[in-house]
Amino acid sequence: MSELEQADPVPEHPDHPETSTDPFLTRVARGMRDFVDGIANSSPARLAIMVFVIVDLAFAALLLLPVSSAPGKHTDVADAVFTATSAVTVTGLTTVSTADQWSLFGQVIILVAIQIGGLGTLTMTSLLALAIGRKLGLKSKLITQEALNIGRLGEVGSLLRIIVVTSISIEAALTVVLTLGFLVSGEPFHTALWHGAFYGISSFNNAGFTPHSDGLVPYDHTSLDSWLILLPLCIGVLIGSLGFPVILVLREAGFRFTRWNLNAKLTLVTTGILMLIGWLLFSASEWDNPDTIGEKPVSDRIFHGFFASVMMRSGGFNLVEMTDTSQVTLLFTDALMFAGGGSASTAGGIKVTTLAVVFLAILAEARGDRSVIAFFRTIPDSVLRIAISVIMMGATVVLTGCGIMVTLTGHSLDLVLFEVISAYATCGLSVGVSADAPDAGKYVLAIIMLIGRIGTTTVATALALRGRRRLYSYPEERPIIG
Numbered sequence: 465m466s467e468l469e470q471a472d473p474v475p476e477h478p479d480h481p482e483t484s485t486d487p488f489l490t491r492v493a494r495g496m497r498d499f500v501d502g503i504a505n506s507s508p509a510r511l512a513i514m515v516f517v518i519v520d521l522a523f524a525a526l527l528l529l530p531v532s533s534a535p536g537k538h539t540d541v542a543d544a545v546f547t548a549t550s551a552v553t554v555t556g557l558t559t560v561s562t563a564d565q566w567s568l569f570g571q572v573i574i575l576v577a578i579q580i581g582g583l584g585t586l587t588m589t590s591l592l593a594l595a596i597g598r599k600l601g602l603k604s605k606l607i608t609q610e611a612l613n614i615g616r617l618g619e620v621g622s623l624l625r626i627i628v629v630t631s632i633s634i635e636a637a638l639t640v641v642l643t644l645g646f647l648v649s650g651e652p653f654h655t656a657l658w659h660g661a662f663y664g665i666s667s668f669n670n671a672g673f674t675p676h677s678d679g680l681v682p683y684d685h686t687s688l689d690s691w692l693i694l695l696p697l698c699i700g701v702l703i704g705s706l707g708f709p710v711i712l713v714l715r716e717a718g719f720r721f722t723r724w725n726l727n728a729k730l731t732l733v734t735t736g737i738l739m740l741i742g743w744l745l746f747s748a749s750e751w752d753n754p755d756t757i758g759e760k761p762v763s764d765r766i767f768h769g770f771f772a773s774v775m776m777r778s779g780g781f782n783l784v785e786m787t788d789t790s791q792v793t794l795l796f797t798d799a800l801m802f803a804g805g806g807s808a809s810t811a812g813g814i815k816v817t818t819l820a821v822v823f824l825a826i827l828a829e830a831r832g833d834r835s836v837i838a839f840f841r842t843i844p845d846s847v848l849r850i851a852i853s854v855i856m857m858g859a860t861v862v863l864t865g866c867g868i869m870v871t872l873t874g875h876s877l878d879l880v881l882f883e884v885i886s887a888y889a890t891c892g893l894s895v896g897v898s899a900d901a902p903d904a905g906k907y908v909l910a911i912i913m914l915i916g917r918i919g920t921t922t923v924a925t926a927l928a929l930r931g932r933r934r935l936y937s938y939p940e941e942r943p944i945i946g
Contacts (some may be wrong), residue, residue, distance in 0.1 A: 556672020556892020582669030645692030672780020709804030780892020812890030
């Protein structure tokens with residue numbers, strides 16, 4: 465043996481993963497880890513988009529497997545991509561029946577996609593950075609700290625884990641109650657348990673998917689089994705729509721209003737106001753409509769209004785066909801879907817805090833106040849600029865999507881507008897445009913769902929190559945407004 469062959473091998477060192485003693489797969493895994501870690505530290509927003517797209521395509525591929533389809537059913541690529549996107553973005557729009565098209569394996573795949581997508585881009589990317597064996601970078605921690613309103617950077621990792629544990633605990637509690645409701649309705653235990661778990665996860669994540677071929681229509685009356693099913697669904701959707709920052713505040717401060725931070729106060733107060741408005745408007749506009757609730761008992765009509773109000777901002781479950789509702793109902797449902805739920809939540813839309821900040825700014829301008837004030841706190845001008853940007857970008861996405869979908873489908877503008885807003889706001893209520901759309905239309909709606917879930921601000925941040933700060937300023941001059 466030569467002296468070269470007898471030489472000691474290069475010692476392994478964690479800083480040198482490319483040593484010849486490492487297996488090929490280990491080197492590939494470490495290379496991928498370093499690549500993901502680098503993106504996580506340099507641009508968490510871009511990593512968020514990458515994660516969602518990769519996860520979306522992976523679940524679409526799983527749904528294309530023959531075992532995912534029900535016996536005798538064939539799945540088109542467009543339907544698989546649309547369903548996977550709808551599940552990952554926790555939207556709930558469907559082009560095929562969840563109960564009839566997919567086998568049990570396929571429904572499990574959808575449920576897993578909902579669970580992963582419900583964690584959101586922020587949690588998913590941060591947990592991914594933790595899972596690959598590295599600490600979160602400073603940029604990731606700062607963005608997570610701001611989004612979750614965390615006091616100290618050192619708490620970021622532990623609170624992310626608390627979010628996951630809290631989500632699973634809430635879903636487990638919902639599953640228990642819903643399983644009891646389905647047992648009371650006459651389903652066997654194994655079926656009731658499966659439906660309870662499916663609806664529990666789907667409701668907390670505001671997904672709106674249903675494993676029943678006829679949806680929740682059989683439970684649209686005020687009997688014991690209906691109460692044990694519909695009320696937990698409302699509670700699950702409502703809690704999920706508040707957002708993890710608010711859930712963490714409630715977890716620590718309870719229902720003591722004075723101990724809530726400004727974000728929690730704005731989210732809960734605005735949510736309550738929007739729920740009351742939706743309840744009153746739906747009940748008033750549909751009260752005498754025989755195609756929806758007009759022929760039901762008074763107690764059922766009142767509950768239908770409450771249920772619709774909870775679901776129309778992001779939940780996606782429905783007890784009546786939206787195509788049977790009046791034009792007025794469709795119009796204010798458009799507005800409530802666009803508003804959405806809380807920030808960093810499983811809900812979509814522009815977020816209720818965005819709406820609250822803009823409303824408070826209008827109120828301050830009407831009063832002649834120089835600052836925007838809420839609950840004895842001054843809201844910075846930068847927050848108002850972000851709120852206006854979010855609304856304008858959201859409106860631009862909806863406007864562009866409507867133009868394309870009207871051209872592709874030939875449906876009337878009111879129906880297309882409803883479907884596009886539902887996709888952008890990841891709500892899931894539908895008037896049938898998704899199912900009737902050609903493949904190109906399904907892909908367009910899938911892209912809109914992705915943009916709505918990831919967030920227009922995140923998309924804009926990810927596409928920005930670098931930030932710019934001017935070292936000088938120009939003279940002020942006021943243009944004429946209005």
